Amino acid sequence: MEVKENTISILVNNRPDVLARIAGTFSGRGFNIESISANITRNPEITRIVITTLGNRETVIKLEKQLTKIIDVLEVKDLTRANAACREMVLVRMKLTDANQVKIMQTVDTLKGKIVNMDVDTCILEVTGGKKDIDDALAFLDKMGMDDFTRTGVVAVERQK
Amino acid sequence: MKLTGAQVLFEALQKENVDTIFGFPGGAVLDIFDELYRRKIRNILVRHEQGAIHAADGYARVSGKVGVCLVTSGPGATNTVTGIANAFMDSIPVVVLTGQVATSLIGGDAFQEVDITGITRPCTKHNFLVRRIDDLGRIVREAFHIARSGRPGPVLIDIPKDITKSLIEDNDISWTLSLPNNNKKVSIEDACAKALDMIRQAERPLVISGGGVLLGRAWDELRTFVKLLNVPITSTLMGLGAFPASDPHWLGMPGMHGTYYANMAISNCDLLIALGVRFDDRVTSKLDAFAPHAKVLHVDIDPASIDKFVKTNLSIASDCKPVLQLLNKWISDKSFTMPEKQTKAWLEQIQKWKEFAPLTYCQSDKIKPQYVVETLYRLTEGKAIISTEVGQNQMWAAQFYHFDYPNSFITSGGLGTMGYGFPAAIGAQVARPDKVVVDIAGDGSIQMNIQELATAVNYDLPVKIVILNNGFLGMVRQWQELFYGKRYSHSNINNVPDFVKLAEAYGAVGLRATRPEEVEATLRKGLDVAKTVIMDFHVEPEEGVYPMVSPGAAISDMVLRK
Numbered sequence: 001m002e003v004k005e006n007t008i009s010i011l012v013n014n015r016p017d018v019l020a021r022i023a024g025t026f027s028g029r030g031f032n033i034e035s036i037s038a039n040i041t042r043n044p045e046i047t048r049i050v051i052t053t054l055g056n057r058e059t060v061i062k063l064e065k066q067l068t069k070i071i072d073v074l075e076v077k078d079l080t081r082a083n084a085a086c087r088e089m090v091l092v093r094m095k096l097t098d099a100n101q102v103k104i105m106q107t108v109d110t111l112k113g114k115i116v117n118m119d120v121d122t123c124i125l126e127v128t129g130g131k132k133d134i135d136d137a138l139a140f141l142d143k144m145g146m147d148d149f150t151r152t153g154v155v156a157v158e159r160q161k
Numbered sequence: 162m163k164l165t166g167a168q169v170l171f172e173a174l175q176k177e178n179v180d181t182i183f184g185f186p187g188g189a190v191l192d193i194f195d196e197l198y199r200r201k202i203r204n205i206l207v208r209h210e211q212g213a214i215h216a217a218d219g220y221a222r223v224s225g226k227v228g229v230c231l232v233t234s235g236p237g238a239t240n241t242v243t244g245i246a247n248a249f250m251d252s253i254p255v256v257v258l259t260g261q262v263a264t265s266l267i268g269g270d271a272f273q274e275v276d277i278t279g280i281t282r283p284c285t286k287h288n289f290l291v292r293r294i295d296d297l298g299r300i301v302r303e304a305f306h307i308a309r310s311g312r313p314g315p316v317l318i319d320i321p322k323d324i325t326k327s328l329i330e331d332n333d334i335s336w337t338l339s340l341p342n343n344n345k346k347v348s349i350e351d352a353c354a355k356a357l358d359m360i361r362q363a364e365r366p367l368v369i370s371g372g373g374v375l376l377g378r379a380w381d382e383l384r385t386f387v388k389l390l391n392v393p394i395t396s397t398l399m400g401l402g403a404f405p406a407s408d409p410h411w412l413g414m415p416g417m418h419g420t421y422y423a424n425m426a427i428s429n430c431d432l433l434i435a436l437g438v439r440f441d442d443r444v445t446s447k448l449d450a451f452a453p454h455a456k457v458l459h460v461d462i463d464p465a466s467i468d469k470f471v472k473t474n475l476s477i478a479s480d481c482k483p484v485l486q487l488l489n490k491w492i493s494d495k496s497f498t499m500p501e502k503q504t505k506a507w508l509e510q511i512q513k514w515k516e517f518a519p520l521t522y523c524q525s526d527k528i529k530p531q532y533v534v535e536t537l538y539r540l541t542e543g544k545a546i547i548s549t550e551v552g553q554n555q556m557w558a559a560q561f562y563h564f565d566y567p568n569s570f571i572t573s574g575g576l577g578t579m580g581y582g583f584p585a586a587i588g589a590q591v592a593r594p595d596k597v598v599v600d601i602a603g604d605g606s607i608q609m610n611i612q613e614l615a616t617a618v619n620y621d622l623p624v625k626i627v628i629l630n631n632g633f634l635g636m637v638r639q640w641q642e643l644f645y646g647k648r649y650s651h652s653n654i655n656n657v658p659d660f661v662k663l664a665e666a667y668g669a670v671g672l673r674a675t676r677p678e679e680v681e682a683t684l685r686k687g688l689d690v691a692k693t694v695i696m697d698f699h700v701e702p703e704e705g706v707y708p709m710v711s712p713g714a715a716i717s718d719m720v721l722r723k
Contacts, residue, residue, distance in 0.1 A: 013341065017278065017282070017290075020279070020282060021282060024282050024283050028283045061468075062465070062468075062469065065464050065465035066465055068464070068465075069463070069465055071286070071287040071307060071340065071341070072341070073341075074341050
């Protein structure tokens with residue numbers, strides 16, 4: 001079966017050790033977390049965790065079953081097949097030189113990004129998009145004097161309930 | 162009225178009808194033990210915390226209740242970890258109460274501090290660190306609920322010392338469970354109808370039953386099911402006793418040391434009806450060759466056990482009991498019939514396999530361990546509760562003590578914990594003072610929790626320990642003999658203690674047999690005396706457990722004897 005990246009949404013009780021339980025289930029059962037993001041939902045006592053993981057369909061079903069066994073897990077949903085909107089965000093610190101400044105500004109426009117901070121010799125860009133958009137943006141910016149970046153995990157929401 | 166945390170704990174235990182716990186005191190639980198001093202609840206004081214958790218586990222297996230153990234923080238807590246993992250693997254409901262350093266000290270590497278909820282997260286069904294006294298009552302009730310519901314398992318509650326001392330107004334205690342209700346009700350009717358169709362079409366049906374039948378208390382339904390359908394049945398190590406071993410439908414245990422006929426039946430059946438099993442690798446061995454001709458119908462309460470390794474054609478994620486009840490009802494109501502001739506050839510074939518390679522061993526001038534177990538079976542009329550350690554002793558017990566009664570065999574199936582059997586036998590004897598309880602042990606594994614002799618003697622528990630003493634770590638030696646060119650690397654433990662003197666030193670009775678003709682008299686003597694007894698049988702040192710499936714081989718590929 002085909003190995004691909006899967007996006008899994010997990011609703012959990014917002015308790016101190018719940019993230020450790022989720023992470024432990026991944027590591028202890030031989031799955032891998034590619035990216036993770038977590039925050040509260042409309043009900044602040046419930047947190048949504050979105051995790052991307054590599055595997056085939058069979059692996060993901062096994063993983064879902066194991067996650068469902070965790071007492072504080074309320075719902076596990078495989079969003080890969082659920083027609084969900086998926087986005088990531090990246091903050092990129094660029095070194096500014098006389099040569100690259102204009103080019104960076106143009107690139108920010110092309111990427112529909114934002115400049116969130118500007119100093120004399122550095123600036124910080126914010127770009128959001130799908131996984132591939134971010135990959136492409138980073139490859140592009142890398143050639144223009146990228147100093148460092150921080151990338152979030154995937155956040156995802158189903159297009160229809 | 163104000164209550165201390167320790168008092169709240171005991172009120173909660175009372176609500177769960179706990180009358181017996183297994184514990185060992187220490188600094189962080191002094192307030193709990195101080196409250197215990199005033200309470201009617203019975204504590205069995207063990208000599209090592211591993212003894213406490215195994216005893217609570219044995220108590221749970223025999224009584225069907227939740228076993229409880231109470232230990233201190235730090236080393237007290239870590240000493241229970243093997244036993245927690247053991248209960249987790251075998252799905253045994255136990256609640257482990259551990260002391261913790263005061264909340265203000267947590268995280269600061271305080272004396273006897275350990276992050277026990279962190280350590281036990283992967284081997285508990287759930288665990289709790291009590292952060293506020295307000296939560297304590299609710300947490301204890303939730304722990305018991307989680308431990309016994311669904312697929313049972315161990316639950317740990319870590320209680321900081323300051324919480325056991327602080328006060329709460331009794332009206333402010335919340336006892337209400339606030340657990341997510343993620344036990345979706347599964348409708349079994351459609352699946353059962355399909356199951357019946359599969360059964361109707363089968364020419365070579367076979368039932369494989371496991372620990373889930375015992376945990377779900379579905380042995381009566383299982384017996385009815387097998388008899389209504391007139392199908393052969395094999396039971397896994399964890400499922401022994403759910404179906405009577407003396408019944409002609411029974412094929413013995415399957416797997417690595419299973420019977421020839423059980424393994425052949427699995428390898429040739431066209432329908433495998435799997436009830437409360439999780440297809441452990443010791444049962445399936447090489448997966449491609451496991452039940453290769455069969456459609457698999459799998460009933461298990463844990464959806465994660467379904468399609469984990471063995472692919473099913475039909476699965477029902479449910480407790481076995483309602484499924485069997487419904488199937489039995491339909492089979493008897495709707496005048497369900499399988500034409501007798503449909504399975505006739507199959508039943509005859511199985512009979513031939515049974516006759517071709519029955520479980521057997523050769524007598525010699527040395528004591529054969531199988532003979533000891535067989536004689537024990539005869540003398541106790543199969544009515545004893547048998548616990549085992551792990552290794553050859555465990556397999557010989559499973560093969561030669563023919564379990565006719567549910568919850569009469571307690572063994573470490575999943576984790577394979579040497580040192581489990583004796584403390585588990587103590588727990589079993591506490592639960593069933595009316596029963597003969599025997600730990601079938603090896604000279605290696607009995608030394609792993611030998612200190613509990615003091616516990617057994619202290620509480621006048623007449624547990625019998627039958628040591629099959631071969632001077633080796635026998636199963637390790639057997640593998641070295643077969644697969645490592647007889648290089649007995651560190652499996653020779655010939656320098657064992659004098660078990661008779663050892664028993665006497667603890668105030669127990671010690672008996673020894675060195676020749677076959679002494680076996681019966683020694684067993685009789687040991688069983689007759691109402692005391693803790695060690696019976697030390699010097700057996701054939703290099704006897705092996707057979708049949709044996711080589712690791713990784715198909716289960717039909719068995720070595721029948723040396």
